[in-house]
Amino acid sequence: MSTHAVPVEKYHGTGNDFLVVDADAEIVGDRAAFARAHCDRETGVDGRDFGADADDSGAPADRRGADGVLFLSDEERFDPTRVVMTLVQPDGSTATMCGNGARVVARWAHDRTGDREFMIDTQAGTRRATVTADGTAATIEMGAPTFDPRRVPVASDGALADEPLIDEPVEVLPVTAVNTGVPHAVAFVDGGRDDPDGIDAVDLNAVAPPVRHADVFPEGANVNLAAVVDDGSGDGPAVLDQRTFERGVEGETRSCGTGAVAVVAAARRLGLISGDDAVSRPPGGELDITVPDAGHATLTGPVAHEFSGALPADPR
Numbered sequence: 001m002s003t004h005a006v007p008v009e010k011y012h013g014t015g016n017d018f019l020v021v022d023a024d025a026e027i028v029g030d031r032a033a034f035a036r037a038h039c040d041r042e043t044g045v046d047g048r049d050f051g052a053d054a055d056d057s058g059a060p061a062d063r064r065g066a067d068g069v070l071f072l073s074d075e076e077r078f079d080p081t082r083v084v085m086t087l088v089q090p091d092g093s094t095a096t097m098c099g100n101g102a103r104v105v106a107r108w109a110h111d112r113t114g115d116r117e118f119m120i121d122t123q124a125g126t127r128r129a130t131v132t133a134d135g136t137a138a139t140i141e142m143g144a145p146t147f148d149p150r151r152v153p154v155a156s157d158g159a160l161a162d163e164p165l166i167d168e169p170v171e172v173l174p175v176t177a178v179n180t181g182v183p184h185a186v187a188f189v190d191g192g193r194d195d196p197d198g199i200d201a202v203d204l205n206a207v208a209p210p211v212r213h214a215d216v217f218p219e220g221a222n223v224n225l226a227a228v229v230d231d232g233s234g235d236g237p238a239v240l241d242q243r244t245f246e247r248g249v250e251g252e253t254r255s256c257g258t259g260a261v262a263v264v265a266a267a268r269r270l271g272l273i274s275g276d277d278a279v280s281r282p283p284g285g286e287l288d289i290t291v292p293d294a295g296h297a298t299l300t301g302p303v304a305h306e307f308s309g310a311l312p313a314d315p316r
């Protein structure tokens, strides 16, 4: 068994938290085992073991584990710097894209280079990223959300095979299926976070798994609940409360960036909100989203550093 310790950085974007490993400097032989062990919410890494009980914004950082491990390789010979991103999730699976993870990647690259613009190579395509001068917020160009059933993907037969899945019942929820780099199912509920009978009254860990594993989603799906708090027909952007049960985490996370874009894209498709701009409010904070009629969506929000440490490469 290897006793080698791997340097890690921990960051989060609106509470979606990730360990970062410099994949050029470190070899982790079994990435899935590394992620499973160190991301575990009961037994995984705790920043307090490294002397950190708050992130660099001053917010408490007192949660064990993480929502995934980002293995990053930066190529500074390109202008702007390119970063190859691989997200290994707490169940050991690899995700093709992660919106909040990409925001963390941009901040990590900014912390290393001082640059403010990057290209991030993901398995869903290359995404342009920018960070603010102080590095505390990042914007990702997320590509164009698609409802195309072949690209979500959605499996259906016969006459429905070419039809997008829009506000149709899947198991226990009426959902809209959209791919924003990874597959998402979005269900709208009445009542936001301020309503005692609203979005937070739903037992997401009970209703999401049957949808996440439904036959109609051959690759599975992340499952989002959303409530329109402001439809954007007045002065400001639309506002939606959001919760997401994530594939790969197999539980609810405090924020999901591809999910936030999916919620806004689905709300636009269903005519529930006006305008290209929206604010999504997952439990971990606020995200600014744009979904234009054509072209790429954008995702903007805060990113914070929690701690630096070193973890066993082979945690078995």
Ligand SMILES: N[C@@H](CCC[C@H](N)C(=O)O)C(=O)O
Residues within 6 Å of the ligand: 016, 089, 095, 096, 097, 098, 099, 100, 101, 182, 183, 222, 246, 247, 248, 249, 253, 255, 256, 257, 258, 259
């Ligand atoms: N938290 C992420 C999404 C990560 C991928 C997802 N769990 C999947 O397997 O599809 C985000 O911020 O987008």
